[in-house]
Amino acid sequence: MSVDRDQVLRAAATLLTRKATASMDEIAKAAGISRATLHRHFAGRDALIRALEELGLARFGAALDAADIEQGDVPQALRRLVAHTRDEAPLLAFLTTENQLFEGEVNAGWDRLDARLTGLFQRGQERGEVRVDLTAAWCAEALYGLLGAGAWAVHNGRIAPNDMERMVAELLLGGVRRSMEQ
Amino acid sequence: MSVDRDQVLRAAATLLTRKATASMDEIAKAAGISRATLHRHFAGRDALIRALEELGLARFGAALDAADIEQGDVPQALRRLVAHTRDEAPLLAFLTTENQLFEGEVNAGWDRLDARLTGLFQRGQERGEVRVDLTAAWCAEALYGLLGAGAWAVHNGRIAPNDMERMVAELLLGGVRRSMEQ
Amino acid sequence: MSVDRDQVLRAAATLLTRKATASMDEIAKAAGISRATLHRHFAGRDALIRALEELGLARFGAALDAADIEQGDVPQALRRLVAHTRDEAPLLAFLTTENQLFEGEVNAGWDRLDARLTGLFQRGQERGEVRVDLTAAWCAEALYGLLGAGAWAVHNGRIAPNDMERMVAELLLGGVRRSMEQ
Amino acid sequence: MSVDRDQVLRAAATLLTRKATASMDEIAKAAGISRATLHRHFAGRDALIRALEELGLARFGAALDAADIEQGDVPQALRRLVAHTRDEAPLLAFLTTENQLFEGEVNAGWDRLDARLTGLFQRGQERGEVRVDLTAAWCAEALYGLLGAGAWAVHNGRIAPNDMERMVAELLLGGVRRSMEQ
DNA sequence: TATGAATGAGTCTTCATTCAT
DNA sequence: AATGAATGAAGACTCATTCAT
Numbered sequence: 001m002s003v004d005r006d007q008v009l010r011a012a013a014t015l016l017t018r019k020a021t022a023s024m025d026e027i028a029k030a031a032g033i034s035r036a037t038l039h040r041h042f043a044g045r046d047a048l049i050r051a052l053e054e055l056g057l058a059r060f061g062a063a064l065d066a067a068d069i070e071q072g073d074v075p076q077a078l079r080r081l082v083a084h085t086r087d088e089a090p091l092l093a094f095l096t097t098e099n100q101l102f103e104g105e106v107n108a109g110w111d112r113l114d115a116r117l118t119g120l121f122q123r124g125q126e127r128g129e130v131r132v133d134l135t136a137a138w139c140a141e142a143l144y145g146l147l148g149a150g151a152w153a154v155h156n157g158r159i160a161p162n163d164m165e166r167m168v169a170e171l172l173l174g175g176v177r178r179s180m181e182q
Numbered sequence: 183m184s185v186d187r188d189q190v191l192r193a194a195a196t197l198l199t200r201k202a203t204a205s206m207d208e209i210a211k212a213a214g215i216s217r218a219t220l221h222r223h224f225a226g227r228d229a230l231i232r233a234l235e236e237l238g239l240a241r242f243g244a245a246l247d248a249a250d251i252e253q254g255d256v257p258q259a260l261r262r263l264v265a266h267t268r269d270e271a272p273l274l275a276f277l278t279t280e281n282q283l284f285e286g287e288v289n290a291g292w293d294r295l296d297a298r299l300t301g302l303f304q305r306g307q308e309r310g311e312v313r314v315d316l317t318a319a320w321c322a323e324a325l326y327g328l329l330g331a332g333a334w335a336v337h338n339g340r341i342a343p344n345d346m347e348r349m350v351a352e353l354l355l356g357g358v359r360r361s362m363e364q
Numbered sequence: 365m366s367v368d369r370d371q372v373l374r375a376a377a378t379l380l381t382r383k384a385t386a387s388m389d390e391i392a393k394a395a396g397i398s399r400a401t402l403h404r405h406f407a408g409r410d411a412l413i414r415a416l417e418e419l420g421l422a423r424f425g426a427a428l429d430a431a432d433i434e435q436g437d438v439p440q441a442l443r444r445l446v447a448h449t450r451d452e453a454p455l456l457a458f459l460t461t462e463n464q465l466f467e468g469e470v471n472a473g474w475d476r477l478d479a480r481l482t483g484l485f486q487r488g489q490e491r492g493e494v495r496v497d498l499t500a501a502w503c504a505e506a507l508y509g510l511l512g513a514g515a516w517a518v519h520n521g522r523i524a525p526n527d528m529e530r531m532v533a534e535l536l537l538g539g540v541r542r543s544m545e546q
Numbered sequence: 547m548s549v550d551r552d553q554v555l556r557a558a559a560t561l562l563t564r565k566a567t568a569s570m571d572e573i574a575k576a577a578g579i580s581r582a583t584l585h586r587h588f589a590g591r592d593a594l595i596r597a598l599e600e601l602g603l604a605r606f607g608a609a610l611d612a613a614d615i616e617q618g619d620v621p622q623a624l625r626r627l628v629a630h631t632r633d634e635a636p637l638l639a640f641l642t643t644e645n646q647l648f649e650g651e652v653n654a655g656w657d658r659l660d661a662r663l664t665g666l667f668q669r670g671q672e673r674g675e676v677r678v679d680l681t682a683a684w685c686a687e688a689l690y691g692l693l694g695a696g697a698w699a700v701h702n703g704r705i706a707p708n709d710m711e712r713m714v715a716e717l718l719l720g721g722v723r724r725s726m727e728q
Numbered sequence: 729t730a731t732g733a734a735t736g737a738g739t740c741t742t743c744a745t746t747c748a749t
Numbered sequence: 750a751a752t753g754a755a756t757g758a759a760g761a762c763t764c765a766t767t768c769a770t
Contacts, residue, residue, distance in 0.1 A: 020202030024765060034730045035766090045765065097279065131356070138349045141335045142328060149327025150320075158319045167320045174313070175357030205739060216756050221741060384566030384643075387760060398735045403762060461643065495720070501704045502696075502713045509695025510688060517687045531684045538677070539721030570744060580751050581745090591744065731770080740762070749752080 005041055008033065009055050012048060013094040017148075018155075020098070024048075049098070050106070056095040057109045059088040064116050074124035075173050081120075082147075082169040089151035089164070096144040114140060121176065131178045139176050146172055187223055190215065191237050194230060195276040199330075200337070202279070206230075231280065232288070238277040239291045241270040246298050256306035257355050263302075264329075264351040271333035271346070278326040296322060303358065313360045321358050328354055369405055372397065373419050376412060377458040381512075382519070384461070388412075413462065414470070420459040421473045423452040428480050438488035439537050445484075446511075446533040453515035453528070460508040478504060485540065495542045503540050510536055551587055554579065555601050558594060559640040563694075564701075566643075570594075595644070596652070602641040603655045605634040610662050620670030621719050627666075628693075628715040635697035635710070642690040660686060667722065677724045685722050692718055 011031040015022050022030075024045060028038040042048040067080035085092060095110075121139040124130030130139065150168040153159045159167055193213040197204050204212075206227060210220040224230040249262035267274060277292075303321040306312030312321065332350040335341045341349055375395040379386050386394075388409060392402040406412040431444035449456060459474075485503040488494030494503065514532040517523045523531055557577040561568050568576075570591060574584040588594040613626035631638060641656075667685040670676030676685065696714045699705045705713055 023763090036731075036768095037729060039766070040729085131352075134349055134353060135341060135345075137340045138332075138335060138345075138353075141331045141340055142349075142353050145327040145331025145334075146324060148330075149323045152327075153320060153323045158323055159317060163317075163320075167316055167324075170313075171316060171320070171324050171357035173357075174359065175353035175355075177356065179356070206741090207739075217740085218742080218756050218758095219754080222754075222756095226741070227739095388762085389760075399761085400735050400737095400763080401733080404733075404735095407762095409761070495716075498713055498717060499705060499709075502699060502709075502717070505695045505699045505704055506692055506713075506717050509691040509698075512694075513687045513691025514684075516691075517684060522683045522687055523681060527681075527684075531680055531688075534677075535680060535684075535688050535721035537721075538723065539717035539719075541720065569742090582747095582752075583750060585745070586750085732768100733770100734768085735766090736764105737766100738762105738764085740760105742758105742760075744756105744758085746755085746757105748754085 005051075006055065007031065008038070008041055009048075009052055010090060013052055013056070014090045014155075016052070017090060017094045017097050017151075052091070052094060053098070053106045054109075056088070056091040057106065057113065059091055060085070060095070060113050061109075063088060064113060069116065069120045070123075074120060074127060074129045075177065077120060078143075078173060079169050081117075082165055082172070085147060086165045089147055089154075092144070093148040093151045096148055117143065124176070128178060130176050134176060142175070143172055188237065189213065190220070190223055191234055192272065195234055195238070196272040196337075198234070199272055199276045199279055199333070234273070234276060235280070235288045236291075238270070238273040239288065239295065241273050242267075242277070242295050243291075245270060246295060251298065251302045252305075256302060256309060256311045257359065259302060260325075260355060261351050263299075264347055264354070267329060268347045271329055271336075274326070275330040275333045278330055299325065306358070310360060312358050316358060324357070325354055370419065371395065372402070372405055373416055374454065377416055377420070378454040378519075380416070381454055381458045381461055381515070416455070416458060417462070417470045418473075420452075420455040421470065421477065423455055424449070424459070424477050425473075427452060428477060433480065433484045434487075438484060438491060438493045439541065441484060442507075442537060443533050445481075446529055446536070449511060450529045453511055453518075456508070457512040457515045460512055481507065488540070492542060494540050498540060506539070507536055551597075552601065553577070554584070554587055555598055556636060559598055559602070560636045560701075562598070563636060563640045563643050563697075598637070598640060599644070599652045600655075602634070602637040603652065603659065605637055606631070606641070606659050607655075609634060610659060615662065615666045616669075620666060620673060620675045621723065623666060624689075624719060625715050627663075628711055628718070631693060632711045635693055635700075638690070639694040639697045642694055663689065670722070674724060676722050680722060688721070689718055 008031040012027050015027055015030045019026075024038060025035055027048070028035045031038065038048075042051055063081060063084040066084045067077060069077045069081055071077070117140045118136045121130055121136035125132050125136060130136075146168045150159070150164045153167075154161050154164050190213040194209050197209055197212045201208070206220060207217050209230070210217045213220065220230075224233055245263060245266040248266045249259060251259045251263055253259070299322045300318045303312055303318035307314050307318060312318075328350045332341070332346045335349075336343050336346050372395040376391050379391055379394045383390070388402060389399050391412070392399045395402065402412075406415055427445060427448040430448045431441060433441045433445055435441070481504045482500045485494055485500035489496050489500065494500075510532050514523070514528045517531075518525050518528050554577040558573050561573055561576045565572075570584060571581055573594070574581045577584065579587075584594075588597055609627060609630040612630045613623060615623045615627055617623070663686045664682045667676055667682035671678050671682060676682075692714050696705070696710045699713075700707050700710050
């Protein structure tokens with residue numbers, strides 16, 4: 001709830017995405033707090049991971065809402081989505097990297113959001129804006145991959161933070177757009 | 183019964199890409215051998231990771247060579263590269279996921295290969311085949327991300343194994359190609 | 365509950381002198397702490413052995429100092445030395461039993477102390493108090509052996525704790541003393 | 547029974563006395579045979595230790611017999627005993643160092659031999675040849691200690707192999723003898 | 729809230745032992 | 750008889766977690 005808590009989770013997501021075996025000690029240090037405090041925020045490592053997933057899901061859902069992806073032009077919707085996703089990249093990267101947990105509610109929640117995104121690409125295909133020789137499911141998966149790549153590229157300085165949003169959006173849109181040449 | 187070293191590494195790569203926190207026990211089981219035998223092949227967990235990196239590097243280098251990326255049409259070169267990369271996807275995915283080690287020689291080796299790939303995109307930009315509003319470095323990073331996403335999508339059944347190569351190549355090419363519309 | 369580092373080392377020395385193959389678990393139990401705590405005190409088994417050697421060396425040096433062995437009558441000096449050594453018997457026994465490590469500084473430290481003790485017997489020979497048909501080096505070695513035997517004899521109840529000091533000193537002095545009969 | 551077997555045991559005794567944690571591999575190497583062969587000679591590590599104890603006991607018993615310690619002058623008997631013990635020093639050193647096993651028969655066997663040696667010193671005390679202010683048990687224990695010290699001193703070159711017997715005997719005899727001065 | 733001690737649980741690593749060559 | 754592969758069992762080591770300060 002508190003602002004602190006979210007900051008801790010951001011730090012944890014960033015670290016864990018890079019180094020999944022990081023110890024609670026390292027996570028605490030990365031978040032600038034002590035082990036004991038980390039333990040007071042989260043009952044244990046499992047609870048921390050759970051919270052990370054839940055926050056990631058919540059943020060992703062919020063981004064989908066804010067981008068209002070069910071409305072209008074699909075390419076524009078994708079641009080809005082990437083724009084709203086930008087600050088949540090570390091969290092999403094963790095979500096798509098942590099390819100193992102996802103149980104019960106979390107899994108259901110993820111499926112719901114993933115279905116919304118897949119639906120966006122399907123709508124694009126129906127509207128003739130998205131190529132039909134790529135499945136919508138793959139387009140969604142590709143978006144996750146590109147967001148992760150973008151976050152990582154920013155992290156290690158290969159692209160400027162301000163460029164990330166455009167780079168991801170442009171490559172994705174170019175890749176999925178139905179063009180005259182095809 | 184003797185399981186080849188490379189087979190063990192494949193199994194380890196596949197598992198670790200999905201579950202970076204997998205224990206030596208799980209890795210051994212995934213490779214169909216006992217923990218002790220795993221330890222006979224690799225001195226310890228660190229040595230295993232190192233071997234994984236080295237094999238991944240070697241395979242990636244071999245793919246770049248086999249695709250002969252320095253020659254001819256860049257889009258065709260990319261298609262050949264993705265084709266030759268296909269079977270090494272789990273290994274490469276591990277390489278780009280394991281964002282933490284990479285020291286000394288391994289790091290230098292990676293830089294060399296990455297420079298070759300980045301060079302390919304640069305050549306495409308000079309030849310007018312690749313858009314110039316995306317940096318070559320980002321294009322390379324995007325390829326890694328899409329390969330990982332493809333491997334993962336195949337793994338969890340979202341796309342057919344036989345489609346993976348085409349899906350990755352098409353999306354990437356469409357995304358980076360300089361088109362008339364732009 | 366906090367058990368002092370030195371107490372742990374005492375317990376370890378006592379146990380290891382008797383049972384050199386004792387596991388860390390047994391050592392921890394003997395010291396009244398858990399294995400994990402033992403590991404917090406000493407980085408590993410090697411570090412424990414090292415610490416044991418260092419403490420033994422320090423105690424032996426302190427005993428030599430306290431006994432003021434460079435002064436006066438040699439037989440009296442030996443008696444004082446045995447007296448001051450008494451409480452450190454397990455530690456010294458370990459030092460002379462653990463005939464395998466002794467590297468670098470530890471080895472140098474031991475040589476220095478051993479030289480002091482050997483020097484004491486040499487002085488005795490020069491003063492006519494110690495027989496010259498036994499080498500000083502052997503006399504020193506014999507002292508180590510007798511101290512270990514004494515510690516062991518006390519441990520298994522063959523001699524009374526209060527008698528140990530006298531038994532060792534008397535036998536040693538009788539053995540090395542230049543007598544009228546010889 | 548075979549000569550080989552005894553040679554292996556000698557090598558093992560020498561090594562284990564110095565380094566009780568030596569692995570079967572190291573023992574095999576020290577004996578100049580392969581692991582497999584070592585395993586063919588002895589069912590396992592425990593069996594090896596048992597064999598070591600039994601051989602040591604047998605040799606010690608043989609030495610007591612050969613020295614005919616129940617007869618005549620006690621100091622002379624001790625000299626004969628040390629002389630006969632000389633070549634078995636490593637074995638005896640192992641026996642007195644391995645202060646932990648000794649179960650069942652082995653223990654009983656040891657007690658019997660130890661009693662014989664203790665009896666020798668008692669006889670000396672009765673005959674007025676051995677001081678009575680040292681217990682016979684301690685004298686026996688001291689002999690073990692001095693034999694071990696002697697073997698070790700020879701091993702690391704502090705005393706000449708040919709001097710060992712005399713050094714041990716002289717120091718011991720001087721130490722236990724009832725002298726005019728006392 | 730931070731720090732340090734302490735430990736149970738679980739992972740990593742080694743070793744004795746067996747078997748096939 | 751020796752060597753190398755393979756593994757169960759056992760020991761070494763680490764970490765998440767708790768508690769006291």
